[in-house]
Amino acid sequence: xxxxxxxxxxxxxxxxxxxxxxLLGGLLLVDLAAKLAGVGLGPIGGSISVDRLGSNLxxxxxxxxxxxxxGIGLSMTYSILSFxxxxxxxxxxxxxxxxxxVAFLIAGLGDVSVRALLTVRDAGNASPGDIGAxxxxxxxxxxxxxxxxxxxxxxxxxxxxxxxYKPMRDRDGISLLIASIGAALIVRYLLQFVYGSDRRGITxxxxxxxxxxxxxxxxxxxxELTILVAAVGLMLAMHGMLQHTxxxxxxxxxxxxxxxxxxxxxxxxxxxxxxxxxxxxLAGASGYLYVLLRGTxxxxxxxxxxxxIFAAVILGGIGSVYGAIVGGLVIGVVFTTSTIWIPSDxxxxxxxxxxxxxxxxxxxGLFGGVTTT
Amino acid sequence: MTxxxxxxxxxDGDAILRIRDLDAGYGDLQILSDVVLDVADGEYVTIVGPxxxxxxxxxxxxxxxxxxxxxxxxxEGKSIQGLAPERIIREGVGFVPQNDNVFPGLSVRENLEMGxxxxxxxxEDQIETIYDRFPILRERSDQKAGxxxxxxxxxxAMGRALMLDPDxxxxxxxxxxxxxxxxxxxxDRIDRINDSGTAVLMVEQNAKEALRRCDxxxxxxxxxxxxxxxxxxxxxxEDVRRDFLGG
Numbered sequence: 001x002x003x004x005x006x007x008x009x010x011x012x013x014x015x016x017x018x019x020x021x022x023l024l025g026g027l028l029l030v031d032l033a034a035k036l037a038g039v040g041l042g043p044i045g046g047s048i049s050v051d052r053l054g055s056n057l058x059x060x061x062x063x064x065x066x067x068x069x070x071g072i073g074l075s076m077t078y079s080i081l082s083f084x085x086x087x088x089x090x091x092x093x094x095x096x097x098x099x100x101x102v103a104f105l106i107a108g109l110g111d112v113s114v115r116a117l118l119t120v121r122d123a124g125n126a127s128p129g130d131i132g133a134x135x136x137x138x139x140x141x142x143x144x145x146x147x148x149x150x151x152x153x154x155x156x157x158x159x160x161x162x163x164x165y166k167p168m169r170d171r172d173g174i175s176l177l178i179a180s181i182g183a184a185l186i187v188r189y190l191l192q193f194v195y196g197s198d199r200r201g202i203t204x205x206x207x208x209x210x211x212x213x214x215x216x217x218x219x220x221x222x223x224e225l226t227i228l229v230a231a232v233g234l235m236l237a238m239h240g241m242l243q244h245t246x247x248x249x250x251x252x253x254x255x256x257x258x259x260x261x262x263x264x265x266x267x268x269x270x271x272x273x274x275x276x277x278x279x280x281x282l283a284g285a286s287g288y289l290y291v292l293l294r295g296t297x298x299x300x301x302x303x304x305x306x307x308x309i310f311a312a313v314i315l316g317g318i319g320s321v322y323g324a325i326v327g328g329l330v331i332g333v334v335f336t337t338s339t340i341w342i343p344s345d346x347x348x349x350x351x352x353x354x355x356x357x358x359x360x361x362x363x364x365g366l367f368g369g370v371t372t373t
Numbered sequence: 374m375t376x377x378x379x380x381x382x383x384x385d386g387d388a389i390l391r392i393r394d395l396d397a398g399y400g401d402l403q404i405l406s407d408v409v410l411d412v413a414d415g416e417y418v419t420i421v422g423p424x425x426x427x428x429x430x431x432x433x434x435x436x437x438x439x440x441x442x443x444x445x446x447x448x449e450g451k452s453i454q455g456l457a458p459e460r461i462i463r464e465g466v467g468f469v470p471q472n473d474n475v476f477p478g479l480s481v482r483e484n485l486e487m488g489x490x491x492x493x494x495x496x497e498d499q500i501e502t503i504y505d506r507f508p509i510l511r512e513r514s515d516q517k518a519g520x521x522x523x524x525x526x527x528x529x530a531m532g533r534a535l536m537l538d539p540d541x542x543x544x545x546x547x548x549x550x551x552x553x554x555x556x557x558x559x560x561d562r563i564d565r566i567n568d569s570g571t572a573v574l575m576v577e578q579n580a581k582e583a584l585r586r587c588d589x590x591x592x593x594x595x596x597x598x599x600x601x602x603x604x605x606x607x608x609x610x611e612d613v614r615r616d617f618l619g620g
Contacts (some may be wrong), residue, residue: 249483250490256476263436263470264533265462265491 017361032340048340054218056336062224062293064312064332065231069286070305071313071324072238073157073279079255079319080275081169083176087160087184088283089306091153093299094187095284096291097195099149100202106141119195120202120297134204135226135292146230146288153284156187157276166269184303192299199298202291227289234285235325238278242321247274255319308335308348311355317365326366330354382409382591382601389414389572390435390541395444397434403442404430405596412541412574417567419604421580421617422593428576429471431593432543435574436461436468449540463491467534471545474530477519481510484518484529488536496536503532506565524555528562535566542566544575548582560586580618584608592617 035048074088097120104117135142164179203223242248250271254261262268290305291297312331316323331351338350358365383393388411398404404427412418420428433439435446436458446454453461458468467488476484485503486495504511507528513521518529527547534542547563548556560582567573577583584590584604592600592613600613607613 246486246490246495249479249486252478253476253483253487256478257473260470260473260476261487263438263458263462263468264487265459265537266487267459267490 015361017357021357021361028341035340051218053337053340056340057333058218058220058224060333060336061329062227062332063335064329065227065235066286066290066293066328067305067308067312067332068325068328069231069234069289070283070309071316071328072235072321073281073283074309075313075316075319075321075324076251076255076275076279078313080251080258080272081165081176082258083165083173083180084310084318086177086180086306087187088180088279089302089304089309090184090187090191091157091280091283091302092287092290092305092309093191093302094156094287095149095153096287096297096302097191097299098152099145099284099288100291100297102148103138103141103145106144107138121196121200135222137204142226142292146285149284149288150281151284153287154277154281157280157283158273160187161272161276188300188303195299197299199296201295202297203295223292227293230285230289234282238282238321241278247271251275308351311351315355315358315365317368320365320367323365323367330366382411382598384411384413384589386413388412389449390574391445391447392431392435393445393447395431395434395446396442397430397439397444398442399439403596404439405434407444407597408593409598410591412572414540415567415570415572416589417563417573417575417587418589418591419575419577419580419583419587420591420593421577421583421607422591422599423617425595426593427596428593429545430596432468432545432574432576435466435543459491462537462539465537465540466543467537467539467541468543469527469530469534469545469547471549475518475521475526475533477517479518480515481518481521481529482514484533485510485536488533491537499536499538503535506535507532507562523550523552524559527551527559531562531566535571539571541572541574544573544577546576546578548577548579556582581608584618 032048032053036050036053070088070092073091074085077083077085077088100120101118104112104120105114108117160183164183165176168176168179240248242252250261250266251274253264253266254268254271258268261271287302287305290301294301308331309328312327313324314327315330316325316327331354334354335347335351338347342350362368390410390412392408392410395408395410396403396406397408408427408431410418410420410431420431422428430439434441435448435453437453437456438458441454445452448461448464448466451464453464453466456464476487479487482500485500489496489499504514509525510528510532513525518526521529531542531544531547544563548559551559556579563573563575564586573587575583575587584607587604590600590602590604590607591598592607600607600610602610608618
């Protein structure tokens with residue numbers, strides 16, 4: 001017994017932070033178990049229903065998928081172009097506005113003016129409910145909207161690259177980062193100019209759209225299921241592209257070693273363009289899906305979401321596509337389950353707390369140094 | 374200077390690589406001045422010289438990776454000055470740089486496939502040829518290149534550069550970082566590549582071994598040509614031995 005004990009003590013001495021996190025995590029788990037059992041032991045315990053925990057976890061997974069989807073593009077552009085693109089959050093917003101504009105156009109053509117539809121506005125007496133964008137009533141409009149979000153955002157991402165980033169290709173990461181903040185501001189306030197600054201409802205509510213999974217006490221609505229299917233589908237497509245196509249292999253090669261890629265004959269600019277198309281497209285799709293989840297849209301929501309996307313990407317190991325997905329899920333679940341212990345006003349803080357712990361204990365992130373792209 | 378080794382740096386016949394009066398460097402810093410260098414078809418040429426002589430810079434300049442300041446670089450009669458690396462590869466030049474010369478996150482096979490990126494289809498027969506040349510790579514086909522030993526990685530790097538069956542292979546310090554007992558295996562492999570008809574231009578720190586094996590050698594000092602002759606003549610030359618080969 002002596003040897004095991006001393007090795008545990010040794011490793012605890014070597015990594016006191018890890019010990020602290022393990023203790024804290026253990027305490028939270030004990031507390032959660034006590035809460036589920038309805039036992040109160042002084043400061044810990046209390047009561048929480050299994051239903052609530054289940055729905056917290058489910059919501060976390062759904063938000064996490066959306067964040068992870070957005071994180072893929074951020075991580076890809078980081079690994080291939082070596083800079084953190086601060087305009088990524090606003091690409092998320094662009095996807096949401098352009099995609100929902102197209103979805104509204106298809107769902108409400110004829111009843112409402114085209115201009116009002118494309119700018120995703122309530123027009124006269126037509127509320128979003130009347131336009132009726134809902135996966136159960138207008139599935140075609142929702143799907144075409146998703147496609148439009150991907151395409152428009154991909155095109156904008158390539159345009160931003162041509163206008164700002166390409167001329168600066170040889171500069172260092174800090175110059176590009178600052179340029180991207182400028183690009184972010186331009187995009188964000190163009191959005192405000194075109195679409196206005198008010199927060200507005202987008203999705204219609206449809207009765208009986210909730211599917212209950214009784215054994216778990218989980219209530220899942222049709223929009224959340226749509227997000228699950230769309231996000232997982234896009235992630236699988238991404239995985240297949242990266243691992244099994246020539247372009248995907250070239251992307252991984254460029255992420256590994258740009259100089260070698262150049263002298264190997266990989267056409268760097270074409271790979272970079274493809275990276276913007278895919279990364280930007282996925283950002284747009286994630287913004288569109290985020291609005292499907294939240295039901296409302298505002299010109300700067302992508303910018304506000306960017307912090308969580310960065311947290312997910314850093315948590316997963318910046319530069320790793322798979323890390324971004326896993327990081328997104330962790331951030332999403334922490335975001336929603338932390339409300340068990342702390343007021344929901346602070347749940348974003350909990351998500352960043354997890355990111356900071358990760359940076360302290362494993363600075364390279366979950367997937368950092370293990371897999372590239 | 375009483376060296377017997379030749380000081381005429383050009384060759385009489387046709388050269389596939391023909392460098393004349395080359396000035397090149399990085400940014401404002403000039404490294405090479407008036408360098409003359411020829412490689413004939415199927416020839417095995419090495420560049421030796423002290424550290425900082427600009428040996429690697431010659432290779433990088435052929436591949437357009439430095440700042441060109443004057444002179445000409447012709448390959449098979451065409452100027453390749455200012456061409457993108459992608460185009461130079463297409464002309465028939467392969468390059469194995471000294472460090473970080475494999476994609477560590479890609480499998481051995483994927484590394485080879487990237488070497489043939491400019492082709493529409495993966496040339497399966499060429500991959501087989503390379504696996505026949507380096508049988509260990511066939512066994513490690515699906516393994517990530519980053520997990521291989523230094524010697525195996527060097528084989529992946531050479532295999533990648535041979536994917537398009539180049540007429541000229543540029544090798545920058547192929548023995549660097551290899552365990553001493555692997556160095557002569559590496560030189561044997563280079564001999565075989567050259568025997569199969571590919572011209573080789575090699576920069577090598579291990580100057581004696583390189584000169585023993587090559588057809589001709591160039592001694593570069595301070596970015597300028599010093600001696601040029603057959604490898605064995607340079608090896609036997611007293612001045613060359615004393616100044617550059619450690620006696």
